[in-house]
Amino acid sequence: VQLVESGGGVVQPGGSLRLSCTASGFTFNSFGMHWVRQAPGKGLESVSFISYDGRNEKYVDSVKGRFTISRDNYKNTMYLQMNSLKPEDTALYYCAKDADAGAGWDNWGRGTLVTVSS
Amino acid sequence: DIQVTQSPSFLSASVGDRVTITCRASQGVSSFFAWYQQKPDIAPKLLISGASILQSGVPSRFSGSGSGTEFTLTITSLQPEDFATYYCQQLHTYPFTFGPGTKVDIK
Secondary structure (H helix, E strand, O other): OEEEEEOOEEEOOOOOEEEEEEEEOOOHHHOOEEEEEEOOOOOEEEEEEEOOOOOOEEEOHHHOOOEEEEEEOOOOEEEEEEOOOOHHHOEEEEEEEEOOOOOOEEEEOOOEEEEEOO | OOOEEEEOOEEEEOOOOOEEEEEEEOOOOOOOEEEEEEOOOOOOEEEEEOOOEEOOOOOOOEEEEEEOOEEEEEEOOOOHHHOOEEEEEEOOOOOOOEOOOEEEEEO
16 A cells, blocks of 8 residues: 655645645545644644545534545545645645544555745 | 543653553544554554554554543553654544644653
8 A cells, every 4th residue: 555645845825735645555446535734743633534435525624615625536546725825734744544434544645745934 | 623632741661661641532432543653754653443453563562442532552561663652543523633642752
């Protein structure tokens, strides 16, 4: 199993970024997927979830209305469109795979760094 | 959101020590609970799911227990490779909140 994030970078407050998570080594369209972030030197925060078929999405309150999660099961890729970025969104963004529903996340990528700064 | 507290936040221990970390959820989460280990500059690794199910490849010195609102991670004989930060997580209600972490350091 491999998860590879991309798309991070430095962006000004109010700007946008689109993160991608490309998966391999498992049946991508059978598993829910997550974005989780970790601010520098801080703990872990769930950001967003998408079900295996893309029909169910969830967001932490702090990103609702600004971030949109999606997936393309033909391309084995998940996305996070991040708009109206704020300095407090600065973090390492990981994608993670459900082990099973409600059973933890058994595979993680290495993360992609998002820095929101003027 | 369900709040998850974790104690201690820092733990200094020696190789061979028995270590216990406790997490509490602000409301019942049944057994929808997991533990992770994170080493510097590396993504977290799932150790235990379902509160007590050891993941494949994780040494048997790790164990988890609890249900409802109180959960425990125990390492029976700490090894050099176990010095890391440990996070707990509830998976009952989204957002799947994490505890703030316990850093296990070498005494």
